[in-house]
Amino acid sequence: MTHVPPPFDPELAAALELIKDMISPGLALDEIADARRGPGIEMLADLDLTMGGAFEVEDRQVPGPEGEPDISLLICRPTAPGTAGARPVIYHVHGGGMVIGNNRVGVDGPLAWAGALDAVVVSVEYRLAPEHPHPAPIEDVYAGLLWTADHAAELGADPERIVIAGASAGGGLCAALALLTRDRKGPQPVGQVLLCPMLDDRNDTPSAYQMAGLGVWDRTANETGWTALLGARRGGPDVPAYAAPARAEDLSGLPPAFLDVGSAETFRDEVVAYASRIWQAGGVAELHVWPGGFHGFDGFAPQAALSQSARAAHVDWLRRLLGM
Amino acid sequence: MKELAGRLTALDPDAGAAVRVIAYFDRLAESRAGVEALVRGAAVLAGCPARLVDPERRVHVRVEADGTRRDTETPPDPAWPSARLAPGGAATLWLERAAAAPGVVGPDHTRTESRPDDAGQARPAPDPDDAGQARPAPHPETWDGTGAVPDTRFGTATAVGTASATGTVGATGTVGTASTASTTGTASTTGTASTASTASATGAGSATGAAGAVGTADAGSARYGTGGAASVVDAVILERAAGAVRVVLDRTRGRAPADDPALVETLLDASAPEPARLHAARRLGLDPAAPVRALAPLNDRPRVVPDGVEAGPAGRLGVGPAVPVLELPGSWAAARTALRFTAEGTAQDPGPRVVYADELGGIALLAGLVAPGAEPPPDVRALETAAATAPWLPVTLHAVASTASLRAAAAQINVHHSTLQDRLAHAEHLLGWPVRTPQGRLRLQLALAMRRLARP
Numbered sequence: 200m201t202h203v204p205p206p207f208d209p210e211l212a213a214a215l216e217l218i219k220d221m222i223s224p225g226l227a228l229d230e231i232a233d234a235r236r237g238p239g240i241e242m243l244a245d246l247d248l249t250m251g252g253a254f255e256v257e258d259r260q261v262p263g264p265e266g267e268p269d270i271s272l273l274i275c276r277p278t279a280p281g282t283a284g285a286r287p288v289i290y291h292v293h294g295g296g297m298v299i300g301n302n303r304v305g306v307d308g309p310l311a312w313a314g315a316l317d318a319v320v321v322s323v324e325y326r327l328a329p330e331h332p333h334p335a336p337i338e339d340v341y342a343g344l345l346w347t348a349d350h351a352a353e354l355g356a357d358p359e360r361i362v363i364a365g366a367s368a369g370g371g372l373c374a375a376l377a378l379l380t381r382d383r384k385g386p387q388p389v390g391q392v393l394l395c396p397m398l399d400d401r402n403d404t405p406s407a408y409q410m411a412g413l414g415v416w417d418r419t420a421n422e423t424g425w426t427a428l429l430g431a432r433r434g435g436p437d438v439p440a441y442a443a444p445a446r447a448e449d450l451s452g453l454p455p456a457f458l459d460v461g462s463a464e465t466f467r468d469e470v471v472a473y474a475s476r477i478w479q480a481g482g483v484a485e486l487h488v489w490p491g492g493f494h495g496f497d498g499f500a501p502q503a504a505l506s507q508s509a510r511a512a513h514v515d516w517l518r519r520l521l522g523m
Numbered sequence: 524m525k526e527l528a529g530r531l532t533a534l535d536p537d538a539g540a541a542v543r544v545i546a547y548f549d550r551l552a553e554s555r556a557g558v559e560a561l562v563r564g565a566a567v568l569a570g571c572p573a574r575l576v577d578p579e580r581r582v583h584v585r586v587e588a589d590g591t592r593r594d595t596e597t598p599p600d601p602a603w604p605s606a607r608l609a610p611g612g613a614a615t616l617w618l619e620r621a622a623a624a625p626g627v628v629g630p631d632h633t634r635t636e637s638r639p640d641d642a643g644q645a646r647p648a649p650d651p652d653d654a655g656q657a658r659p660a661p662h663p664e665t666w667d668g669t670g671a672v673p674d675t676r677f678g679t680a681t682a683v684g685t686a687s688a689t690g691t692v693g694a695t696g697t698v699g700t701a702s703t704a705s706t707t708g709t710a711s712t713t714g715t716a717s718t719a720s721t722a723s724a725t726g727a728g729s730a731t732g733a734a735g736a737v738g739t740a741d742a743g744s745a746r747y748g749t750g751g752a753a754s755v756v757d758a759v760i761l762e763r764a765a766g767a768v769r770v771v772l773d774r775t776r777g778r779a780p781a782d783d784p785a786l787v788e789t790l791l792d793a794s795a796p797e798p799a800r801l802h803a804a805r806r807l808g809l810d811p812a813a814p815v816r817a818l819a820p821l822n823d824r825p826r827v828v829p830d831g832v833e834a835g836p837a838g839r840l841g842v843g844p845a846v847p848v849l850e851l852p853g854s855w856a857a858a859r860t861a862l863r864f865t866a867e868g869t870a871q872d873p874g875p876r877v878v879y880a881d882e883l884g885g886i887a888l889l890a891g892l893v894a895p896g897a898e899p900p901p902d903v904r905a906l907e908t909a910a911a912t913a914p915w916l917p918v919t920l921h922a923v924a925s926t927a928s929l930r931a932a933a934a935q936i937n938v939h940h941s942t943l944q945d946r947l948a949h950a951e952h953l954l955g956w957p958v959r960t961p962q963g964r965l966r967l968q969l970a971l972a973m974r975r976l977a978r979p
Contacts (some may be wrong), residue, residue, distance in 0.1 A: 213564065216546040316871035502567045502590025504560065 200474055204409045205463045207489030214412065214500035215493065219470035222499070224412055228329070228427065231298045246307050248275060253314055261346040264338040266357040269326040273302045273308060274356060277317055285357035287521050289313055290347055290388070291322040292340050292376070294367030294495070296416065296424035305366050305498055308394075308513065315514050316523055319356045321347050325372070329427035333442040334427070340372050341379055348386035360521060362390045363454075367416070367495060368424065370396025374444035374473070376395070377453050390520045393458045394511065395466050395494055396473070399445035400433050404468035414464055414493035421465055438499050445469055450476050457516045459509060461492020469511035487512055546570055548763035558771050562586045562616070565623045565764040569618050569757055574599060575612035575768060578829070580776045580808045606761035608769040616765045618757055778806070783807065784824050791817060791825055793852035804848040814845035817855035819862040825855060839865040844881040854880075860890045862978050871915070873921035874975060889972055896979035902954075902970035903977055909953035916953070917948050923958055924968045 207215065221238055230321075247275040248256045254275040263270040277286070289309040293300045301429035302322040313320045323343035326335045338466045344363070351358035365373040402425060407418045425433045425443070430440055440447035456477055467488065474486035489496070489509055497506035531541065551564055558575065563586040574585040576599060585594045599605070599617045608614040789795050804811055807827065814830040819840035830845035841862030843854030857880035864883065866874025875901040884902035893900065899907070910916045922932040923943075933943040946959055957963035 206554065209551055209554035210560045210563070212554050213547045213550040213556070216550045219544055502563065502588075504563070504590070509591060 202409055202411075204413055206491055207414065207463050208489075208494055208496075208503065208505050210503040211491060211493055211496050211500055213453060214297050215497075217234065218389065222415055222416055224410075224417035224420065225295065226261065226298075226416075226423045228423050229366045230271065231329070231423070231427065235299045243317070244415060246303060246310075246325060248273070248303070248306070249278075250310050250314055253278060253365060254310065254320070262342065263341045267335070267338065267342075268326075270339050270343055273306065273320075273322040273324070274354065275306075275313065275320040275322075277313065277319070277460060279317075285351065285360075286355055287316065287318040287360035287389075288347060288351065288354070288356045288358075289318050289320045290344055290363045291320055292363070292365035292369035292372045293322065294365065294397075295327070296368040296420060296522060297336060297368045297371075297428045298424055299369075300327075304381070305369065308366070308498065308510070309364055311510070311513055312517055316517055316521060318362075319354050321354075322409070328424075329430075332430060333428050333439070337372055337379060337441050340376050341383075341385065341418050344376060344380065344386055344388075345452065358386065358493060359389065361386060361388045362392060362520065363388045364392035364394070365396070366394035366498065368397045371393050371398050371444060374398060374456075375441045375457075378447055379441050381452055388454045389455045390454050390517070393456060393470070393473075393516075394513075395460045395464065396444075396458065396470060397424065398473050399443070399467060399469040400429055400438050400443040402465075404465075404472075406467035406469075410465050410467075415499070416494040419463055445473060449480065449505065451480040453477065453480075453482050455485075455520060457485050457513070457520075459487040459489060459512065461494060461496055462488050462490045463492060464494040485516055537552045540756045544756060545763060547656045548767050552767045552770065556767075556771075558768055558775075559584055559586065559592060561764050561768050561771065561944050563590050563592075565616065565618065565760050566590070569620070569760050572619040573764070574617045574619060575614075576617070577608070577772065579613055580772060582614070582772065582776070604757050604761060606765040608765050608772070610673065614769075614772070616761060616768060618761060620757070620898060700833070721835075782937065787825055787827055790827055790848065790851050791855040797849060800849060800851075809848055811848050815848055815851065815854070817843035817851050819843070819855065819858035821862060821865070825858075827851060839867065840877045841865060842877060842879045857881075857887070862889055863890055863895070863978075864972060866975055870918050871910075872975075873918045874925075886972060889969070890976055893973045893976040895977065897977065899977040900970075900973055902956075902966065903974045905954050906970050906974055909950065912953065913949065915945075915946065916950055919943070920950060920958065920967060921971060924945065924964065924971055929959070 206212070223436055226234060239476055241273055248254065255278050257274045257276075259272045259274055260269045261272055274515035289312060291302070291306055291309045293302050293304040293306070295304060302324040306320065306322045309320045309322070312318065321343070323340055325337075325343075328336065344361070346355075347356075348361060350357045351361075363373045363376055365371075373391050374393050376387060380386055380388070402418060402421050407421065411418045422433070429438060429442060438446050450473075456474070458470055458474045460467050471486065471488065476482045477484040487509065492505060492509070493499075495501070497509040501510065547564060547568065548561070551561055555566075562573050562575045562584045566586040566588050567590055570588050572585060572587045572593075574583075576583055583594055585592070587593050591792045599615070600619070600621075602621075603617045603619055605617045608616065647973065654782075689802050783806070785809050786803040790800055790807070792800075795803075801811055809815055809827065809829065815827055816830055818826040818828060819841040820826070823838070839862065841858040841860065841864070843851075843856075843861070845856030861878040861880040861883060863953075864874075864878045865876055865885070866872045868874065868876050893903075906917075918936055919932075919938075922935045926932045926935055929943060929947075930940060933940045937945075938946070951957050951959075951963075954967075956966055958967045
């Protein structure tokens, strides 16, 4: 097995130069507090959520999991009158390695899709590890989905057309959410968008080794995130699929999936493997591996040519999925 | 990336946007990024559309600030900040920043005013070649004396020797940025004064001389000069991007493509198959639909240039008519004919050094009648005989033949009008025909033209 990493795309390599002081490849447990306070998250969350007035924005406190605190949902509804009937919903789960971030982080992508597709965006705030280890995050995410499906009419939304979507840890949580709601017979999403998702706590793929110390979210950071979520169970024999979807035995009966990942990132091999296993289980999945992409590249450098292609692919897939 | 860079500047003002710009383009160059990626980098970092136009190599790339490619037919605005890829070349990189519009300068933005006496030290005496390459602020902007105090720590931190790590940009200079700390997080502007000079060190690189203010009070104002000034960051972006683009174009499109003699030869050869000639035209960067001219220099290889491009350095030159590329053999034949009508422009051989075939008209027919080196016609022999006895005669007769009046002819050769009259009387005697009548003047013009044609 070679540890020579694939090269970064030239534009993305240059973009890394711009962010290298703020975003380092690694993250240790004792650095989580600093990372939460640092400028990176603030920067990613510092968005005009109305997208120039296209959305009306609301923070709603809704019931959390049974016996647990309320959760907060960021709800963004198009201000322009809809064409007819209820709108689809993008139910968004933010990233941040299970340990950092808030429901503003990365929501610009789903807002752009919703602008193109006339959809409602709901972005869930979930409790973070290590203070709140598994299953707190996924249960919060599930509670938000329940509320969204139950209150769709109130949002002018169609509960039969909820697409769950997230990047990185948010992608992993969405994959877990698809498994969980399948097994609990909860609301059935119409699709799952898993962008560079964090799926496998074992953290031992060739790509995880290849990309150590490079780009964004390397093997060290990944170990930190999974350890925060799972503690001593990380990498061991009894990790539940609702924590690490790569552990799932059964990937049948899931909604159609869109998966993408960069070729130059830790998660490349686990994402490719997950897509293959969906197909092997008779499921529907579309997989894009973006050459030279680092983790989350289209969010950090949306203007790069590769990012433009990736973002166009997201909207194309949603259009086909929703028949729009 | 722009938002990113902007926010980085806002959050981390002492890091210096120029440093990041340089690192960005160095990294693009290292990974051998293409031209579009370089133009996109300029657009994204500057926060406005960027455009590369290389007419000789037919390269047009325009990228918007959001990174999307969107070419346009509209011509660039000369007021935009720009940098030429090479001194004297036509290839130019533009930042489409409207001169009058202050961009997105926030309400808190204040600009420091210029202090003219800094101009000399900030910017070296302009090299004529450099004029118009970068459009700097008319005066460097510097401390306004309103109590802003330079924080030398910042200045030290951001002093940048811009010698490129890749060695591709022949410009060196410093970007010194000094900044005061904002006293509150919001309202007060960070007064920032910057002077920069980047001067051409080698003459081969793109040179920019620029000075401007970079306000670092907020992300929005960080890279906008006002009043049409190219900010320091704009100047660094232009210099870095233009240098990198030049390297890529030289690598991928060939250096000085119009000089490939084999391709030019194919283009001018009527017996070469049309596809071969069209292929040669493309390789030479010529638009098959645009008119081109064949050039016939006396002591150099034939050349082909798009219509409207200057012929270049002096020397006797015949210029063919502007034609589609497939008709270049005809333009070439006409250019060689035109070359025979040129002269050295000396006392013994007065006349135009450059002759355009399409200005000859029927005179060109003489070329078929008078063979070089053959026995010249009688009027030419009369001219040669006369010139042998009177050295002033060729210049004087050329002046008479090529000006609108005898007074103008006298002025051209710096003699008194009466002196000219005396000389012409003498010349008419030697030649045996009048040169001051309309018919005689025509005969003289024909004789002078045939004299050039008869040269071996």
